[in-house]
Amino acid sequence: AQRVTQPEKLLSVFKGAPVELKCNYSYSGSPELFWYVQYSRQRLQLLLRHISRESIKGFTADLNKGETSFHLKKPFAQEEDSAMYYCAPHQGAQKLVFGQGTRLTINP
Amino acid sequence: DVKVTQSSRYLVKRTGEKVFLECVQDMDHENMFWYRQDPGLGLRLIYFSYDVKMKEKGDIPEGYSVSREKKERFSLILESASTNQTSMYLCASSTGTGAHEQYFGPGTRLTVT
Numbered sequence: 378a379q380r381v382t383q384p385e386k387l388l389s390v391f392k393g394a395p396v397e398l399k400c401n402y403s404y405s406g407s408p409e410l411f412w413y414v415q416y417s418r419q420r421l422q423l424l425l426r427h428i429s430r431e432s433i434k435g436f437t438a439d440l441n442k443g444e445t446s447f448h449l450k451k452p453f454a455q456e457e458d459s460a461m462y463y464c465a466p467h468q469g470a471q472k473l474v475f476g477q478g479t480r481l482t483i484n485p
Numbered sequence: 486d487v488k489v490t491q492s493s494r495y496l497v498k499r500t501g502e503k504v505f506l507e508c509v510q511d512m513d514h515e516n517m518f519w520y521r522q523d524p525g526l527g528l529r530l531i532y533f534s535y536d537v538k539m540k541e542k543g544d545i546p547e548g549y550s551v552s553r554e555k556k557e558r559f560s561l562i563l564e565s566a567s568t569n570q571t572s573m574y575l576c577a578s579s580t581g582t583g584a585h586e587q588y589f590g591p592g593t594r595l596t597v598t
Contacts, residue, residue, distance in 0.1 A: 386525060421577075422588075423586045428584075463528065472543075473584075475528035477525060477526060478527045478528075
């Protein structure tokens with residue numbers, strides 16, 4: 378079965394420090410991957426998708442097919458980045474498979 | 486503006502009751518999804534639908550059923566609620582086939598006592 382793993386349930390960093398949220402997947406071929414974010418009291422929303430190769434709110438994510446990883450990175454964390462983050466590979470047809478999520482806390 | 490709405494934000498039901506969770510989207514999306522969100526388990530897909538009257542089981546369909554009579558509405562039904570179905574339920578929709586963005590509703594926090 379196709380799987381996605383986010384090894385850190387909780388991640389805490391100081392404001393201004395670099396952030397990396399890890400995501401590993403077990404897919405063959407060329408999956409398409411997404412990062413979704415849920416801020417406090419807001420609905421879950423798309424943060425970025427690897428195919429667009431964009432930087433959203435300072436975040437980037439690179440697909441590493443050799444390591445089957447899609448880690449989310451930001452060089453300088455801000456307090457408003459505190460949220461729940463989900464990695465979600467596309468599982469064929471219309472479905473996504475969500476990871477367990479990482480709760481990121483940015484300390485002032 | 487994209488809109489997915491869910492009928493209730495909070496719901497408290499008793500064990501054994503039949504529970505209906507409603508989801509409506511106004512984007513003319515073909516696909517609709519029901520997930521449950523639990524701490525440490527992430528989002529798990531219960532059922533999804535890619536067309537009116539079509540449904541497919543997700544990863545955890547046991548104890549649930551769904552109904553999609555109209556394109557904009559997707560209902561999740563708990564035939565006989567149990568305490569282990571206490572959770573946050575999220576509805577989502579997306580367009581077309583392939584890997585498209587899913588748009589989420591605000592969620593319904595269901596407590597079964």
